[in-house]
Amino acid sequence: MQTNEQLFARAQRVIPGGVNSPVRAFRAVGGTPRFIQRAQGAYMWDAEGTKYIDYIGSWGPMILGHGHPAVLEAVAKAAADGFSFGAPTEREIELAEAIIAQVPSVEQVRLVSSGTEAGMSALRLARGATGRSKIVKFEGCYHGHADALLVKAGSGLATFGFPTSAGVPPEVVQHTLVLEYNKVQQLEAAFSEHGREMACVMIEPIAGNMNFVRASVPFMTRLRELCTAHGVLLVFDEVMTGFRVALGSAQSVYAGLIPGFKPDMSVFGKVIGGGMPLAAFGGTRDVMSQLAPLGPVYQAGTLSGNPVATACGLATLKEIAKPGFFEALGARTRSLVDGLTAVARQAGVPMVGDSEGGMFGFFFADALPQNYGVVMGTDKERFNRFFHGMLDRGVYLAPALYEAGFVSAAHTEADVAATVAAAAEALKR
Numbered sequence: 001m002q003t004n005e006q007l008f009a010r011a012q013r014v015i016p017g018g019v020n021s022p023v024r025a026f027r028a029v030g031g032t033p034r035f036i037q038r039a040q041g042a043y044m045w046d047a048e049g050t051k052y053i054d055y056i057g058s059w060g061p062m063i064l065g066h067g068h069p070a071v072l073e074a075v076a077k078a079a080a081d082g083f084s085f086g087a088p089t090e091r092e093i094e095l096a097e098a099i100i101a102q103v104p105s106v107e108q109v110r111l112v113s114s115g116t117e118a119g120m121s122a123l124r125l126a127r128g129a130t131g132r133s134k135i136v137k138f139e140g141c142y143h144g145h146a147d148a149l150l151v152k153a154g155s156g157l158a159t160f161g162f163p164t165s166a167g168v169p170p171e172v173v174q175h176t177l178v179l180e181y182n183k184v185q186q187l188e189a190a191f192s193e194h195g196r197e198m199a200c201v202m203i204e205p206i207a208g209n210m211n212f213v214r215a216s217v218p219f220m221t222r223l224r225e226l227c228t229a230h231g232v233l234l235v236f237d238e239v240m241t242g243f244r245v246a247l248g249s250a251q252s253v254y255a256g257l258i259p260g261f262k263p264d265m266s267v268f269g270k271v272i273g274g275g276m277p278l279a280a281f282g283g284t285r286d287v288m289s290q291l292a293p294l295g296p297v298y299q300a301g302t303l304s305g306n307p308v309a310t311a312c313g314l315a316t317l318k319e320i321a322k323p324g325f326f327e328a329l330g331a332r333t334r335s336l337v338d339g340l341t342a343v344a345r346q347a348g349v350p351m352v353g354d355s356e357g358g359m360f361g362f363f364f365a366d367a368l369p370q371n372y373g374v375v376m377g378t379d380k381e382r383f384n385r386f387f388h389g390m391l392d393r394g395v396y397l398a399p400a401l402y403e404a405g406f407v408s409a410a411h412t413e414a415d416v417a418a419t420v421a422a423a424a425e426a427l428k429r
């Protein structure tokens with residue numbers, strides 16, 4: 001058996017930083033990343049055989065837990081029929097239909113392989129469809145690592161203290177305006193100055209890359225009004241929230257709060273692939289018809305709509321559409337957050353938390369942050385101590401304070417109780 005430490009040392013010789021995605025390296029929290037060997041249900045086991053209750057769920061996709069039998073069966077059957085054809089399949093239509101059935105703002109959808117690809121393609125399409133160049137994003141919102149969107153993003157960039165990546169020339173981001181999340185006045189000022197030059201505003205409606213921060217209802221209402229008034233496309237990045245916070249995604253949550261609310265375009269990933277590389281972007285038929293081969297906006301991919309990935313996604317969407325699924329998941333997630341904040345209160349530690357469906361976040365602070373600046377000011381040292389205290393007790397939280405957490409349908413009340421008991425101990429440190 002090789003230890004996590006031995007594997008990490010070996011990995012660092014052949015992979016930059018020993019990982020294929022920066023936040024996995026534990027740089028924010030320190031220590032040795034766990035090399036995962038297998039997972040089942042709500043649990044993962046590392047190379048040393050240590051068992052963890054998993055609250056990352058592959059950073060969102062594993063909403064059913066690991067190794068769900070219906071998903072395994074669908075994947076095995078699809079794999080036996082062929083891994084990739086580079087030609088259309090019926091399953092792609094079925095997945096597109098399944099997405100459209102739950103998200104009324106999406107009339108057509110194109111499948112791709114990653115959230116980054118989906119965000120990048122949505123951006124090109126928004127620019128092509130409007131004939132405009134400027135785009136707006138918000139501090140702390142991460143839309144994948146395409147150049148134009150890698151400005152003041154949260155997630156890994158926040159972890160490493162680089163607001164923007166090196167290798168992104170200033171000319172490439174000269175059309176990207178970055179505003180503060182939840183600041184209505186800034187939004188109004190930006191629209192009055194640049195509204196007619198903007199192609200789109202891209203937003204994580206519930207930001208999961210600065211932990212868990214909701215767009216307020218007044219902010220979202222005004223954003224929708226301004227986009228409509230200026231002919232700017234409102235693009236919801238639902239890579240994290242899509243089919244995770246509700247069956248209709250975060251846009252259904254806002255539609256319940258703001259009558260008639262709809263974004264113009266949406267970006268999905270994670271849950272729609274059930275753990276396989278699959279993502280999508282969609283919108284009105286009008287906008288989507290600008291895409292090649294119908295229109296002039298080019299976008300393509302050898303593995304787009306991959307038959308095994310679509311089987312995995314379809315089987316996952318079928319399970320989560322069952323009656324009562326989100327009610328149960330939401331209740332379990334709320335009970336976790338309530339439990340964590342209750343033991344923190346008992347320990348005299350300021351902690352606040354929030355959740356929607358199966359996505360949650362918590363901060364060592366007195367009040368829930370409304371934007372990135374405030375998130376950055378919450379107690380990072382305390383978070384890091386807590387992270388390790390939980391890991392030592394068999395609870396695997398996201399290894400950075402800037403990331404949301406995820407509960408799956410496989411987590412039981414007993415898992416939540418064990419997690420809360422671990423937290424009570426960890427908070428004593």
Ligand code: HOZ
Pocket residue numbers: 021022023024058059155156208209403
């Ligand atoms: N983009 C993810 C964090 N928000 C990290 C994905 C990973 O490292 O697997």
